Amino acid sequence: MKVFGLLFWWRMRYFAIATFRLLGRRWQAALFLLFMASPAMMPLIAQLHMLGKPVMSIVEPGHFQRSACLWTLALMLAWGWSALQAGALSGGASWQHLLSLPLAPRLLQQVDLAVLLVTDLPLLLPFCAAEVALLHQGGIQAIPVAAAVAALAGQLSVLQLLAPQSLPRIGYCLVMDFAGLWALSVGASPWLLVAAVLIACLFGLILPVRINRGSGGRLLKPPSCLRLRGRSPAWNVAAIDLRYLFGTPHSVRHLGLLFCIFLPAVLHELLPGTGVTPAASILILCFMLAPLVLRVAGFTFDLQRLHKPMAQFYAASGFSESWLRRVDLFVLQAAFVVFCLPLIAVLYLHTHSWRELGVLPIGMPVLALCIRLNYRSANQALVPKFLLAALACGGLVWWLDAADVAVKTLE
Structure with a gap:
């Protein structure tokens, strides 16, 4: 136990x-979103x-x-969360020596799992809130459901480890997990879900452990369109940018981006079943533009690290x-256009008109401003970038409403 405690604190x-600095920025973003989404004068339990x-x-x-x-x-959010912090979670050169x-x-x-449990505390906030709400409403009768929530929360770190x-x-x-959720959906006891999750975790942890003691990786062969040939210098630099950003074997780091890209499609399937009105659904989908803009703008720092050794x-x-x-x-704007296609398609399913194409002329100038802020302020201009992203979402909402009014007037 003494060795475990020493390694854990290291x-x-x-x-x-x-x-x-990264945690400081993320907590600022989390508190900003919580304060913005928290209605005034609402009781704490609500x-x-x-x-x-x-x-x-x-x-x-x-x-x-x-x-x-x-x-x-x-699970995708948890996986992306750990992937974004892969360098810090690796323990550095000293931990590689210990391996x-x-x-x-x-x-x-055990040390890896303990570190993941601590670093996952922001992700566990909704699970803790659900525990408090369930026990406050249902009392003792809600203990089985609360136990199922606790089991699912504990499995996040296990899957990140595996x-x-x-x-x-x-x-x-x-x-x-899906078997337990299906049993719960047909009216079975929540304890079946708890048992299924615990069995899955034990199965994953008890089997022989394979520790990665090396840092080598298999290089991916780039597509022919991104290979360097006798083309213009701008095209070759753009190909290098794309290969560096999206051609690495560590594709796990892009799970957060994939989450932002395909979340509109998931919301399109989930929102109608929750009783949300079509107007509210369009409003929620418009807010999905903000994380896309901020994510793509964040690639600026990756490109800076790529080009810094070649400055001379x-x-x-x-x-x-x-x-x-x-x-x-140009590379980031082109990538942004591709990443916005699912959002445009989902908005088209809700509006059935051409006005959803306003995502591009509204989002691209805001993306350019966020990229310029990243170049000038070294990632310290968090509030201005959030305000620009919020302005883009508001502009998209206004554009869709104005276009809807114009269509109704012509009719």
Whole structure:
């Protein structure tokens, strides 16, 4: 136990040092969203119920499809959360040295799991809110459902731990989870879901542990259109940007982006079943533009790290910094257009007109401003970027409403 405590504190100290600014920015964003979404003068228990509503929907009987979709989204969010912090969670060079020593794999697994449980605290806030709301409303009778919520919350860290080790075991866990959710949806006891989740976790943790003691990875062969040939310098730099951003073997780091891209399609399936009006659905979908803009703008820092070692070469070749930024801007804008296609398609299903194409002329200028802020302020202009993203969402809502009024006037 003494060795475990020592290794755990080493890992947590490294994580705190490596992610101090990042965690500060994320907590600022989380508090900003909570304050914006929190209605004034609402009782605390009502706000906790609203915060835990998505989690309570997972364990609500009679809706297996909705429960499975929400639980899959929660797992993708957890996976993306850990992928974004992969460098800090790795423990650094000192931890890689410890992995070369004859330490027990079970001990290393326990340390990894403990670190993930601590770093997942922001993700567990909705689960804690759901626990409080359930126990406040149902009392002792809500204990089985609360136990199911606690079991699902504990499995998030387990699946994050298994992700880089064994994908088949993750598949087994998902099968057991969906089986438990299906049993709950047909009226079975919530204790069956608890048992299914615990069995899946034990199966994933008890099997022989495979610790990755190396950092090598298999390189992906880029598509022919992104290979460097005798083309213009701008095209070759754009191809390098795309290969660096999306051609790495560590595709897990893009799960958060995939979550933002396909969330409108998931909401399109889930919102009608919750009694949300069509107008409110369009409003919610419009707000999905903000995370897309912020995510794509965040790639600016990746491109800066890519080009920094080559700065002197670019200068000697006659390529100015402004020229390089224009190429990067073109690449990010092109990627933004592709990422917006699911949102445009879902909005078309709701509006049945051409006005959903306003996502592009509204989002692209805001994206350019956010990219410029990232270049100038080194990722410290969080509030201006959030205000610009909110302005883009408001502009999209206004455009859809104005276009709807114009169509009705012509009719």
